[in-house]
Amino acid sequence: MPEGHTIHRAARDQRPHLVGRRLSVSSPQGRFAEGAEALDGRTCESVEAYGKHLLYGFEGGRSLHLHLGLYGRFHAARGPSPEPRGAVRVRLATLDYTVDCNGPAACEALDPPERARLLLRIGPDLLRADADAERAWARIHRSRTPLGVLLMDQSVLSGIGNIYRTELLWRARLHPLLPGRDFPRPAFDALWDDARRLLEIGVETGAIVTVEAGSKAARRPFRDRVEIMRKADCPRCGGPVRELDMAGRRAFVCERCAPAPDTSAPVADAG
DNA sequence: AAGAATGTTATGTA
């Protein structure tokens, strides 16, 4: 269940157990690991999250790249060889700690140039302190592409998935179909800050929580922790929620809170 | 038990 918060939380949790240690890298159920096992026995030097990507740097310069895709997960446990749970693709282990990664969409060893190429494709990561908002804004403010699509484009900014996108737009009372170029700068700044806040809550709690943090609802099942995702009625105004297909995923909008942008009579470009 | 799902990329079409 990965958006950026899942990956950053995993990096934060795993780092102290792995960095500076020699790791066994294996595929305990014999699943294809795309060269990851070549890193077996090397010392781990870094564990870093970039958007939804996790990179383990190894002595010698090569990295292990994991991407959880739609339903990948991590299982961490004390001890060197716990029973694998579910479909484990790769296992990273020291003598007293084991991380299993289940069902990732990417699990591969990268050379330094390949790693650099990957990082170039990833837009500013809201969960990294040095995230460059100007870079994201440069892509957004001149684009005709709808906000609902731009927010999920990992090369524009990284870490946001379908749920955060949907919730963020609802919170900001912005319609997902609003073209990026019609997005006012102050609204962008506010959304950027809100996104960081929500993602940080996600890292702390290990779950997507967009209702009031610390509330009772925040501890309940998924549908209670979000405001509008997969809801039929708007929790703010009671209006009906409309479903949109955006970038192949379902977005939810209250058009009473966020009126649809005017699509009529586009003015011809002068140039 | 079928279908949807917190994701991405490659390919097809206009």
Add this chain to the structure above:
DNA sequence: CTACATAACATTCT
């Protein structure tokens, strides 16, 4: 070339 939509892939949950 662009901007889309669609398919494909990995697995788990409802």
